[in-house]
Amino acid sequence: METSSLDQVRAAEFASGGATAYLATASCGLLPRRAVEAVTALAERNATGSRGGAGSFDAVDRARAGFARIAGVDPGRVSTGGSVAVHVALVAASLPAGAEVLAPEGEFSSVVSPFAVRGDLRMRYVPLAGLAEAVRPETALVALSAAQSSDGRVADLDAVRAAAAAHGARTLLDASQSAGWLPLDAGAYDYTVTGAFKFLMCPRGTSFLTVTEEAQETLPVLYAGWLSAEDRWNSTYGPVRRLAADARRYDEPVAFLAYHGAEHALALVAEVGVDALYEHATGLAARFREGLGALGHPAVPGTSAIVAVPGLGAREPELADAGVLVSNRAGNLRAAFHVYNTEADVDRALDVLAR
Template identity: 85%
Template sequence: METTSSLDRVRATEFAPDTTYLNTSSCGLLPRRTVEAVKDLVEGNALGRLAGGGSHEAVDRARVGFARIAGVDPARVATGGSVAGHVALVAASLPAGAEVLAPEGEFASVVSPFAVRGDLKMRYVPLEGLAEAVRPGTALVAFSAVQSADGKVADLDAVRAAAAAHGARTLLDASQSAGWLPLDAAAYDYTVTGAFKFLLCPRGTSFLTVTEEAQEALPVLYAGWLSAEDRWNSTYGPVERLASTARRYDEAVAFLAYHGAEHSLALLAEVGIDALHDHATGLAARFREGLTALGHPAVPGTSAVVAVPGLGVREPELSRAGVAISNRAGNLRAAFHLYNTEADVDRALDVLSR
């Protein structure tokens, strides 16, 4: 495991926010190396130096970088532009009448692709009772590892065990967790991750993982030459042979986003997710303690995302004071990551104490 000194070095060389930035749950800060990679691509395109506008090899390097963080082989990773687009693939795979179980208040991109079909049975239960709610006939459990609205962490082991006991598949959204909470994507049939939050990638990067078994049921909705086993000999006419790996589900990606993504993911690998977990959750614990002392108890837990019920109305005040934070479902939501320090925690508490 990398040491804290690696984290300190990366923070000093890659980030220089001019606000107290506690809003990673909405969008992560871009490292300097990522910004430079995007600038280089823009300049190359402006000067006509890049055929096709970017490098598919850069996309594949980002795929490898995410696979390393997710604990899976790169062959099990597909690239795309949004969580909703990836969830739509899973939604299209279900037969009419199938039951989809999800937490109440789950993020819209995780449940809407199922709900809009109109021929699936949607069932919502409190997050704490998700595992107990899996029953015979449940086809899929779709849920986030960390809830967007309040930072609650799901009981991942219990949900996986319940799904396995009833023959249900699992779809995990790791958008609010990948980058600070260790991820074992191979333990789920599908995972989806918007990488512009804790993975610090440009917006427009999203990763889908699919097990080899689950791949058999997933439709290839975005089929094109990028989905082919032999991409460069499949540019005209129908694709004769799809990629045998999860690359068959690749969308045509935005090169600017993925040229940056490979560098952000490499940075996270340098620091190490375990070190990031300890750092971010330690700051979150400090914030919870300070909030309690101010008479504003937060949602309990050990998440790097801290939410204070009913305090979202103070978001404009914090913003005016230079503290970037969120108002989500009435909660004041703060998220801590590698670029944050104890001084950031104390600054937010100082504003709230007024």
């Protein structure tokens, strides 16, 4: 999309007025207007008891297909749910006792805790930059985020995949902080997990799991219910006789309000295009890094859409008071840029930090 097209999307889908410079997408993305309207419509149907007020499985499946399109996989590889931690827990349950799980130091809790709390797996943590070199023959799984939550660093994903393949290890990628601005090839990993309420701008309660056909052979169906059945409506009583043949067997119970909004948010991401979002978001991030350097506040280097400034997190309240919303993570001031941000937002944040 041309910049003018981004301006049109910004005007049509997001509140304007300049009261707030919202740079906290790495915590929670803004809902586009079309998603708000879909959630509101369903809530009103729920309130009035009109037909179909509970929610539509067709909307859930359209959201599944929308995510699959962004992730570059067939919809049959995508499972829907509400939590990254729940999806990771399925993967943790698939590992035999004593298996080694390799992860970056300081990785987001939901990516590593389901493995750690088992107590019978061997957890090994290494610096992100040395993750690929740390894979060894006894490594069963490498679990990591494409972009780190604390500081936005993007892993060398090609190197990690190559090292895992060379040693027969499986890979689990968390795309929660990257899907929506960084191209995602979910088919290159055994598992991906994505909390979609950040750069994919879906309501909270929307999370996606992708699983290769090979990995499905060992992934347990711990949450089996009638939604996991090949024939949902004839599986509502008694044990499920036949599970869905694809990744839908891992679906969690549906949060319909979230998924009715997600369908439309994901359609917007596809319309704009991840390549256009990448160029826009990383361009603003580069402008912010340059400005920070000029102020004597060097940011974590890189080309991520997420910018972190070590030791500056304590200024988050000051920025909030000035109408600039950022995050304080691990002592870092963290700003994240997306479709609804402009150069004016960058300059506004820099002006406050220059005081």
